[in-house]
């Protein structure tokens with residue numbers, strides 16, 4: 542039987558794309574194989590947000606070259622953000638690659654795989670919803686980004702914001718729920734801008750209410766937010782809808798106004814902090830995470846200290862920190878010289894990590910003895926793993942039959958990165974909200990609908 546290997550690096554959007562592509566390849570009858578060197582079709586789903594991710598992809602492509610030369614009938618495809626609007630340079634550099642496909646361009650890859658095994662791809666392209674998804678699934682709702690932050694390559698590679706229709710998203714999510722998915726994460730590079738390009742115009746709050754009505758679905762999350770587009774309507778919807786988890790990722794990227802302006806983030810430190818305040822006042826149980834870049838061009842020691850102070854002030858549940866990595870073609874790479882050396886950037890990253898470890902340790906230790914609802918989603922290194930509604934990882938002892946269930950767990954121990962707990966109450970498999978909750982949500986929505994959707 543023909544086999545495929547799908548290698549994925551990068552953000553959740555890439556993982557969602559890979560799930561869809563795998564579903565199309567499996568419809569063709571290909572079997573998944575863990576070893577690229579032994580597979581008939583190899584697909585690299587790439588990321589170029591950081592130089593290191595790009596280097597890993599090009600390293601793997603180099604490894605595949607002798608294999609392609611020894612077995613010319615094997616198919617090698619590259620998909621994702623490494624593939625820009627023009628591919629001439631890449632084609633010259635990697636002549637052994639058969640297919641170049643931009644993000645979400647599944648068709649050329651599936652067509653090439655079909656040709657490889659002598660089949661017609663017709664019928665394998667229309668619905669790419671995984672047949673046997675896990676307990677959780679990603680659902681892309683808006684592709685691309687219009688923000689053009691100066692450090693970011695995404696708008697150049699994934700294009701302008703394009704929202705999927707609400708009907709399509711709801712149909713896909715309902716199908717996933719029927720197939721056993723309990724939690725979906727709605728994805729967009731800038732998820733809060735969902736629907737601004739649709740006619741009639743919609744917003745993420747509208748979509749959350751629609752997805753909330755899907756039977757069998759227990760939890761809804763969304764990623765990644767932009768502070769300027771996370772409107773009061775969206776915040777209110779998170780607070781009102783029982784299935785929407787009270788967990789918000791709100792990238793700040795820097796704590797200093799001059800650096801934020803150089804990044805073209807479109808907000809000041811004060812405006813960001815006001816948004817955090819609004820979120821915490823509206824959703825009291827919310828957990829918050831953020832993204833931060835250290836060593837942005839020209840970032841002085843004092844400006845970096847402002848970022849540390851902001852982390853100290855907000856006390857995030859998690860911080861995804863990264864050292865600035867110059868990406869050719871971005872505004873920053875054209876206008877702002879990368880002034881800080883690698884050692885300084887690494888030192889700043891280590892400072893963030895030390896501070897955050899202390900903050901998270903304090904926050905998590907305080908959870909000991911408390912009870913949480915945990916959706917168990919898999920087994921890893923002999924333990925069951927699940928997440929609280931606030932997106933904290935919890936490890937448990939128990940049987941595999943608990944996977945897919947929501948259980949009540951008492952926290953027994955905590956580290957800065959995860960919790961350990963014991964099951965207090967066996968779970969439920971699918972937990973649609975009760976009638977009263979639905980009625981209340983519908984009532985809140987009617988109230989909430991009164992103001993028109995916000996303008997960007």
Ligand code: SF4
Pocket residue numbers: 686687688689690693694695696730731767
């Ligand atoms: S909002 Fe900024 S950082 Fe995020 S994807 Fe768009 S351009 Fe990149």
